[in-house]
Amino acid sequence: MKVRVVCYEGYCAGETPRSFTMGERPLEVTSVLDRWRGEDHEYVKLDASDGNRYVLRYDRNADEWEIVLMQAPGRPPTRKDARKGS
Template sequence: MKVRVVCYEGYRAEETPRAFLLGERRVEVVRVLDRWRGEDHEYVKLVGSDGVRYILRYDRSRDEWEIRMMESPPSTG
């Protein structure tokens, strides 16, 4: 699923997602859990303000972000 991502560029010009849009709903990035590079992509695992864990993938050649995984928080009770 393609997604619009709001990023912050650090001093090393690496893009770090700060928020993204799921349709009309804005999800803030609460915490970045991990990030890694693939051959043609950048991956960021994060926790959103909705409590969901996401893996976002950035395609460097197309300059596009997409959601690769959504994992609901564990239920309490």
């Protein structure tokens, strides 16, 4: 699922997500738990103001963010497959 992300931009663009919008629903990032780089993507694991945990992926070539994993408290993670439009 593609999302709009607002980032703190320090020494590089898109450095740290501060909030994101899922559909029409704005969510604040309450904590960044982890981040790592892939070959073409940046990943950020975070907690959001809705109480859920997310992994967001940033495609550096397309300049787009998407949710690749969402986990509600006490539930197993749910993967979002962007190729299937979920």
